[in-house]
Amino acid sequence: MSRHEDDDQFRLFVQRQWGSLLRTAYLLTGDRGTAEDLTQSALEKTHRRWGRVLRKDAPEVYVRRVMVNTAISWRRRRRPLEVPLLTTDSTPAHDAYAQVEQRHLLLAALRRLPPRTQAVLVLRYFEDLSEADTATVLGCSVGSVKSQASRGLARLRVDFVPPAAQPPVRLEEELA
Structure with a gap:
């Protein structure tokens, strides 16, 4: 042929x-x-x-x-031939001021917690210590760290409402 x-x-x-x-x-x-x-x-x-x-x-x-x-x-x-466009790539970038405000509100909610609970949450989630290491630092049992963390997180979920999730305030209500 x-x-x-x-x-x-x-x-x-x-x-x-x-x-x-x-x-x-x-x-x-x-x-x-x-x-x-x-x-x-x-x-x-x-x-x-x-x-x-x-x-x-x-x-x-x-x-x-x-x-x-x-x-x-x-x-x-193990490497992609093309990098797919993620849905997060098409959304606008987060407003840096909103992130700062959200962080400020979170820290204010954290400060309203009892000192021991505040210390547990800071050591566990901000400092990334294990439960055992947190218990050692605070001089308490691991069970105490677990219960304090659980109660503190539950209270933060109730107290901390990010700005975007808050219902809009009507001008009449604010002036009254």
Whole structure:
């Protein structure tokens, strides 16, 4: 066969098998864009050996084998070929002033707690100490640290309401 005839046969093969190959690639990768890339890559590799593929193997089997091997190779690299756009990337950046205000409100709520509970929460969650280390620092039992932390967090959940979650204040209520 001539190179031109091989190319025509390959083109016809791709037209007939594209949907089936793409479906296989999607099942291998779980992502439509990556599946398209995998299918194209496998077809490119197959095209280079198309004359030999026609003589030895069924082309469908060969392309699928190339797809599986390529998918495994891509997964071994453990790095994405493309970085997907995350939903968090499309949202506007957080307002730094709102974050500062939220932190200020949290610290004010923390200061309203009893001193022992405040100390437990600071050591456990701000200083990232273990329960045992917190108990050692405070000279109490681990059980005491657990109960103080539980009560303190429950109270913070009630007392601390971030600014965005607060209902809007009506001007008439504020002036009254």
